[in-house]
Each structure stands twice: as structure tokens, then as C-alpha cells.
Amino acid sequence: MWAMQPALRPERTLITLVSRHSTALYSGMVPGLVAGLYNREACAIDLRRLCAWAGVTFVRAEITGVRAQERELLLAGRPALRFDRLSLDVGAVTAVGERASGAEGARAPSGAGGAGDSPEAWDLPMPVKPLESFLAWSEARGGDAPLRIRGGGAAAVELALAFRARGLPARLLLRGRDLRLGSSAANRAGERLLAEAGIPVERSVSPDAPADLACTGSRAPTWLAASGLPVDPGSGRVLTEASLAVLGQPALFAAGDCGQIAAAPRPPSGVWAVRAAPLLARNLRRSLEQPQRPLEAWRPQARALQLLGDGGWRGRDSRALALWGPLALGPSSWLWRWKHRIDRQFMARFQARAPMGASGSDAADAIACRGCGAKLAASPLAGALARLAGEEPGAGGVSPAAEDAALVTTTADGEPLLQSVDGFPALVDDPWLNGRLTALHACSDLWASGARVSSAQALVTVPEAAPAVQEELLLQTLAGVRSVLDPLGARLIGGHTLEARDGAGLVLGLTVNGLVPTDQPWPKGPLQPGDVLLLTRPIGSGVLFAAAMAGAARPEWVDAALEVMQRSQAPLVALLSAHGCRACTDITGFGLLGHLGEMLGGPNPVAGRAGSGPAPAAQVELAATAIPALAGALELLAQGLASSLAPANxxxxxxxxxxxxxxxxxxxxxxxxxxxxxxxxxxxxxxALPQQQAPAALAAVRDAGFAEAAVIGRVLAG
Structure with missing residues (x-):
């Protein structure tokens, strides 16, 4: 609603969406996904894209609890987030045995539940919720043995039919005698569907009987009750007023499967979750901007329409049942077409337009990249430095190649002390993650010189905002920096802060210092004949984040890239040193080819050293297909997308x-x-490594967790 109607969004407010996944699955289409009627992309809402559209910060993190009095949301592995208002819509997990509540098989959108509710915490059978772990399990499922599904509600019936459509035999295990579809008429219609599909139904089955999949109702994540929030004893759902404000907690709201209006309880269902959204949006804004006014009360409808599809197991048009209270209609193909149209129209609302009003290659051209894509192009940089040094560009002088880090002094123990500086406008909206990425990026200059990081100073520019918001942005940013420094035994020894003007956003710069435990740092070059070139991980982040800003990158591509980028390369310094590293650099703003040109020495167009300088003493043979690329990067480049710095590179x-x-x-x-x-x-x-050391070095790097490391070339005599 805030994306489509920005006027409804609370003003002068930092809004953050926290989710353990970067996509939210629309559960109404999940059985069709299992049956093969839809692909994953058709059923998933890209949360980063939606947040960019709505002007909301996205944080991918695991929620572990709430401290209501302190107004803090607790997250795994990172600092708590402060809030003025907290709106909980974290979905549900499958209930087992006596913990089951509500109608068996009730469905609702997947949420961002907390720790302790992952599938690893459960013995078999596999719970149908959370949906993400269930889908990963179902995609790997095969064989001829019947799939035993415990449960008799809509989810159990629909998934049994979906697996049947995929060619996997299934059977239902009922605890009682009848299905639980809401009425005797609905049960009879469901029995007919199952019988036509040849799906056996076993009745009065012991709860201890072996099963493969549990569709046995739902409960709220356990951390809600553990946080001291008022919950329903049976389901663990947070109890709220009719306004969706939590009982006795006016700063907290709860909606969807994790919440329940105390005076008007409804079973968990996606219908009620969606219907609550307009009132929730209005009340969140009113509670912030007009706290003296009473909040609106919601009177949810008494019944919800369910459309239950058969998965198209017969090899022709799918059919669906319509269930409304005691009434059942179908199954029929026109009901399926109606359901299909409703689902696709709902998902189309999240695809209405790309963030910032752009898409495709024009979007990449129109949007200035952040991160290292915001680096100044080489030509003005080299021109300014040449003039500063008293040289005129094109006059024949060649500036010496800059090393990744500068030698400051040598300690009393004989260790060279190096220093480097780096930074950029925030690559991601999450200030903690941006702090971590910026620190890793800055430290890589020292790692490329063979140094261990010892200390850092930070220059943080925060946007104009309320003091409490600026405090939170600064805290999260510096905590992200420390998440890199602390495991290295390095210290954050100080820094400086600024407030941006003219609507500018968060910017972080870091000066990093490090010691080299040898007589000399690794040089950048020049490369020597006989060297072999080892690249420690894939490339392609520039085009991926340019495409993400244009709404053209798949969320799983961005997730995978961030997983790679967040991995510290500090352990590689000792490994490369042990295998005779002769020269090294990190691949950053100028790209692989530009930085490789620096390693060669001599004229280098991207580094601004074209001209009459001496030719390099060596040549490089580069294996194009050996260079690893991040998932999606080559596909996006083939579409003509590129970072805004790529043309200069x-x-x-x-x-x-x-x-x-x-x-x-x-x-x-x-x-x-x-x-x-x-x-x-x-x-x-x-x-650059000696050829005879390369195989062992590559194996060691891969064993250290850099599985996509590769030898990409060799150095020959010039």
C-alpha cells in the first residue's frame, strides 16, 4: 500500500522490514508450484524490490525475540534494532501433536519467523511450514514409495493432489475419520477429488505412525511467547485489540498468522491477513502522527472463501473446489481458471513497476551505481594526480603504479606498517550490512599486500533525520564495521561523523592499518614470466547491483552475491604466503582487466597511464571461460545491463x-x-604464484571455503 500510495506512508520515519528471507512466498500458489504449474518466480514477492519501491529499508536477519519495554527487536548475530513502533507479521510454523490448533491445514503467507522454528529443530515428518524449507525438501523428493501426508485439511488435500500431478504417489493419514475442510459437503467433495486421483485415505491413524510430511495445523513462532507478549495458550498467537495493537502494548502491532484479535478470533488464513492490511497501514501512521486520536477498529468477516485446486493431475485442465462455510461448489475447471486469475492478479500488484520507475538497460543507464560502482572513473583521477605531481597528461611522463596500501613506517620489531583508505555511498540500505561490506572492502587492500589488519578509523556521513534515527544508523554502521574487525583482533580506534545535506544518504569511509609479518609487503607487480594467476572467488557484483537497482536482478542472485561478498578473505593471506605469493592485488572498481593491467606495469589505459612509457616485460594468457562469475552476472551482461562505471572501465x-x-x-x-x-x-x-605451487595453493584456498577459486591465467615472457 505504501508503494502504490506513497501519501499513506508515515512521514519523516525510518521504516525497516526485517525478514529471514529476501522473498515472501504467496502460499495460495504453493500447491501449484509443487505440481509444476508455476515456477518459483511466479509465487515469490521480491522483498528488496518492494522495499525499494516503497522507500523502506530491507534487513535480512533472523529474529530471536522482542524486548518490548526497551523497544528493541533482537536479531541473531547482530545488534538489536530500536523501534518506536513494531508491526509483527511473522507467519506461523507447523504444529505437531497437542500443539496443533485451529483447522488442520489452514494456510497463510509465509513469514519471517524466528530462531528455533527451522526444520532442523523438528524430527520427521517434514513440517509444511516454514514454506521455504518444505519446498527445498519437496524439490528433492522422488522415488516410487508413497508419500505419507499427516493431516486432513485443505493444505494436506491440495498438496497430496499436487504431488500426484508431479507423478509421486501420495496417501493421507487422518487422526480421525473425516477430512477437515469445514463442512460435511466440503469433506465429501474433497473425498471425491482424492478418490478420482487414486490417493488412499487412512483413518484413525495413531499420531506416532510414521509419516513423511506434516500438514497438521499451525502455531505462532515460540519466541513471541518467550518474549513475554500476551499470547493465546493453544496457538501461541499474539493477542491484540480490534485495532491490531497488542494487548497492553500500544507500541506493538500484530497481524496475519502470528496475531489474533482477542475479542474476535479467526483461524489463520491468508484471506484475513490480506484484509487486515489497509487498517494496519492507517493505524501505524495514526499511532505515530496522531497518537491522541483513537485507532480504527477492524471487524473481520466471519467466513473466508477457500479455492482448492487439484494440481492438474489428469494431464488436462486443472479443477478447483470452492469452499464457503457449509457450502461446497465444484470441482470444476472454471473455478480453477477463476482461482488462477485471482492469484496472478494478486502477484501482479507486486510487479507493477520497477523501483525508481525504471527497468531493463535504460534503468542501468539512468541510475548511478553505489558501492565501488560509485568510484571516480580513471581518467579524471589520473589527470588530477598527474597535475598534482607536476606532470601534464600526454607529456610522456608515467606516474608510478600505486600499491594497494602505502608503507607508513617500520615497527621496532621490523614489521612494515601499511595504511589504506576506502569507502563509498551505501551499497545496501541495511546500515549494519553496509558497514560490514565496506570494512571487508577496505581491508582487502591490506590483505592484497600480505598484511594483517590491526586498526581502523571511520568517517560516517548520516542523512538528515531525527537524532534517534541518526543514532541508530551510526550504531548499526559501526557495529557492522566491528563485525569484521573484532574476529581479526583489530580495533576501531576513532573517526569522525558528518550530517549529509540535500537529501544525501549514508556514506562510510574507512582508514585501515595493518602489519606485514615479513620483511616486505607483497607488491602489486610487475608480473614475472612463469607466474600463475589465481582468482580467489567469482566476479560480477557491479552488474548485479546495477540490475538490482533497476529491479532486473533475481533475488536469489543478490542473496548469493551477498553471501560471497560477506566472507572475509583474511585467512587467505597466510595460505597464499605459504605457497610463495609473488604479487597480489584485489579486484575492485577498475574491474579484473584494469587491475591486471596494473600488475603488469607499463601503459594501462584504465589506470590513466596510456602513453609512451615502457612496455611491460611480460604478457598474460587469460583463460576467458576459467574466470568464475557470480550467479546471474553473465546473463545480465548478455542483456546489455552494466554498472555505471563499466563504460569508463x-x-x-x-x-x-x-x-x-x-x-x-x-x-x-x-x-x-x-x-x-x-x-x-x-x-x-x-x-601471482610460482607455477609449481599453484595446484596446492588452489586446493588450500578451496578447502578454506572459497570453492569457486580458480587459476585463470599464466604469465609469459614479453
Missing amino acids: AAALALLEPEGPIRLVGPANAARRALLVDPQTCGPLLA
Whole structure:
């Protein structure tokens, strides 16, 4: 609602959505997904995209509890989030045995539940909720043995039919004698569907009987009750007023499957969850902006229509049942078409437009990238430095190649002390995650020099906002930085803060210091004949985040990229050193080709050193198909998408033969060539090693958790 009608959004408010997943599954289409009628993308709401559209910060994290009095939401592995208002809609998990409540098989949208409700906490059978873990289980399911489904509600019946449509035999295990579809007429219609599909129904089955899948009703995540919130004893659902405000907690709201109006309880259902949204949106705004006014009361409808599909198991048109109180209609194909249209129209509301009003390649051109994609292009940078040094560009002088970190001094123990500085406008809206990514990115300059990080200082620019909001942004940002420094034994020794003007957002810069436990830091180059080039992890973050800003990147691609980017490369320093590392750099804003050109020495167009300087003493043979790419990167590059810094980086393509000292070996289409100049945030290390050491070094790096590390080239005599 806030995305489609921005005027409804609370003003001057930092709004944050917290979810353990970057997508929310629409449960009404999940049986069709299991049956093969839909793909995953058709059933999933991209939460990052929706948040960007609505002007909301997205935080992917596991919720572990609420401290209501302190107004803090507790998260796993990171600081708590402060709030003025907290709206809980964290879904439900499958109930087992005596914990089951409500109608068996009741369905609702998946949520962002908390710790202790993951499938690992359950013995078999697999619970149908949370949906994400169930779907991963179902996708791997095969074989001829009947799938035993415990439960007799709508979810159990519909999933049995869905698995039947996929060619997997299924049987229902009922605790009692009858299905639980809401009425005798509905039960009879459900029995007919099951009989037609050849799905056996076993009745009066012991709760201890073996089963594969549990569709036995739902309960709220246990951390809600453990946090001291008022809950229904049977279901664990948070009890609320008719306004959806939690009883006795006016700063908290609860909706969907995790909440229940104390005076008007309804079973968990997606229908009531969706119907509550307009009132919830109005009351959240009113409670912030007009706290003296009473909140609106919701009077939910007494009944909810259920449309139950048969999965299309017969190989022709699917059919559906319509269930309304004691009434049952169908099954019929027109009811399925109606259900299909309703579901697709609902999902289409979340695909209405791309964030910032753009999509496709035009979006990437129109949106200035953040992270390392916001780095100044090489040409103005080199021109300014040349003039500062008293040189005129094109006059024949060649500036010396800059190392990744500068030598400050040598300690009394003989260890070189290095320093580097880095930073950029926030790559992601989550200030903690942005702090972590920026710290990892800055530290990589030291790791590329063979140093261990010892300390850092931060320069943080926060947007204009209320003091409490600025405090929270600063706390989360610095906590993200410390999440990198603390495990290294490094200290955050100080810094400076600024307030942005003219609507600018969060910006973080870091100065990092480190010691080299050898006589000399690793140089960036020049490369020597006989060296082998090892890349520690995939590249492609520039185009992925450019596409994400344009609403063109799949959420699973962004998730996978962030998993790679969040991994510290500090352990690789000792490994590369042990295997004779001769030169190293990190791949960042100038892309793989630009930074490889720096390692070669000599004229380098992307680094601004084109001209009459001496040619490099070596050449590089680069295996195009050996260069690992992040999931989705090559696909997006093939569509013509690119980071806003990529066109400037394309000058490095002149390094390729016949113009330059790098020969590309193997098939290299336009997407692979574009990958070479894609700017990276938290990019890999590129290390030059003796050829005989390369196999052992590659194995060690992969064993350290960098499974996609690869040898991508070799250095030949010039």
C-alpha cells in the first residue's frame, strides 16, 4: 500500500522490514508450484524490490525475540534494532501433536519467523511450514514409495493432489475419520477429488505412525511467547485489540498468522491477513502522527472463501473446489481458471513497476551505481594526480603504479606498517550490512599486500533525520564495521561523523592499518614470466547491483552475491604466503582487466597511464571461460545491463591483443568481455604464484571455503 500510495506512508520515519528471507512466498500458489504449474518466480514477492519501491529499508536477519519495554527487536548475530513502533507479521510454523490448533491445514503467507522454528529443530515428518524449507525438501523428493501426508485439511488435500500431478504417489493419514475442510459437503467433495486421483485415505491413524510430511495445523513462532507478549495458550498467537495493537502494548502491532484479535478470533488464513492490511497501514501512521486520536477498529468477516485446486493431475485442465462455510461448489475447471486469475492478479500488484520507475538497460543507464560502482572513473583521477605531481597528461611522463596500501613506517620489531583508505555511498540500505561490506572492502587492500589488519578509523556521513534515527544508523554502521574487525583482533580506534545535506544518504569511509609479518609487503607487480594467476572467488557484483537497482536482478542472485561478498578473505593471506605469493592485488572498481593491467606495469589505459612509457616485460594468457562469475552476472551482461562505471572501465579492453599485452584464450562472447571490466565491491584477490605451487595453493584456498577459486591465467615472457 505504501508503494502504490506513497501519501499513506508515515512521514519523516525510518521504516525497516526485517525478514529471514529476501522473498515472501504467496502460499495460495504453493500447491501449484509443487505440481509444476508455476515456477518459483511466479509465487515469490521480491522483498528488496518492494522495499525499494516503497522507500523502506530491507534487513535480512533472523529474529530471536522482542524486548518490548526497551523497544528493541533482537536479531541473531547482530545488534538489536530500536523501534518506536513494531508491526509483527511473522507467519506461523507447523504444529505437531497437542500443539496443533485451529483447522488442520489452514494456510497463510509465509513469514519471517524466528530462531528455533527451522526444520532442523523438528524430527520427521517434514513440517509444511516454514514454506521455504518444505519446498527445498519437496524439490528433492522422488522415488516410487508413497508419500505419507499427516493431516486432513485443505493444505494436506491440495498438496497430496499436487504431488500426484508431479507423478509421486501420495496417501493421507487422518487422526480421525473425516477430512477437515469445514463442512460435511466440503469433506465429501474433497473425498471425491482424492478418490478420482487414486490417493488412499487412512483413518484413525495413531499420531506416532510414521509419516513423511506434516500438514497438521499451525502455531505462532515460540519466541513471541518467550518474549513475554500476551499470547493465546493453544496457538501461541499474539493477542491484540480490534485495532491490531497488542494487548497492553500500544507500541506493538500484530497481524496475519502470528496475531489474533482477542475479542474476535479467526483461524489463520491468508484471506484475513490480506484484509487486515489497509487498517494496519492507517493505524501505524495514526499511532505515530496522531497518537491522541483513537485507532480504527477492524471487524473481520466471519467466513473466508477457500479455492482448492487439484494440481492438474489428469494431464488436462486443472479443477478447483470452492469452499464457503457449509457450502461446497465444484470441482470444476472454471473455478480453477477463476482461482488462477485471482492469484496472478494478486502477484501482479507486486510487479507493477520497477523501483525508481525504471527497468531493463535504460534503468542501468539512468541510475548511478553505489558501492565501488560509485568510484571516480580513471581518467579524471589520473589527470588530477598527474597535475598534482607536476606532470601534464600526454607529456610522456608515467606516474608510478600505486600499491594497494602505502608503507607508513617500520615497527621496532621490523614489521612494515601499511595504511589504506576506502569507502563509498551505501551499497545496501541495511546500515549494519553496509558497514560490514565496506570494512571487508577496505581491508582487502591490506590483505592484497600480505598484511594483517590491526586498526581502523571511520568517517560516517548520516542523512538528515531525527537524532534517534541518526543514532541508530551510526550504531548499526559501526557495529557492522566491528563485525569484521573484532574476529581479526583489530580495533576501531576513532573517526569522525558528518550530517549529509540535500537529501544525501549514508556514506562510510574507512582508514585501515595493518602489519606485514615479513620483511616486505607483497607488491602489486610487475608480473614475472612463469607466474600463475589465481582468482580467489567469482566476479560480477557491479552488474548485479546495477540490475538490482533497476529491479532486473533475481533475488536469489543478490542473496548469493551477498553471501560471497560477506566472507572475509583474511585467512587467505597466510595460505597464499605459504605457497610463495609473488604479487597480489584485489579486484575492485577498475574491474579484473584494469587491475591486471596494473600488475603488469607499463601503459594501462584504465589506470590513466596510456602513453609512451615502457612496455611491460611480460604478457598474460587469460583463460576467458576459467574466470568464475557470480550467479546471474553473465546473463545480465548478455542483456546489455552494466554498472555505471563499466563504460569508463572499458578502456582496459585495449590491453587485449593485438593492441596490448593480454591474450584472451578460449571463447569470449560479449558478456564475458564485459565481465572483465565490471567494477567489483568486496571483490576477490588476484595472486601471482610460482607455477609449481599453484595446484596446492588452489586446493588450500578451496578447502578454506572459497570453492569457486580458480587459476585463470599464466604469465609469459614479453
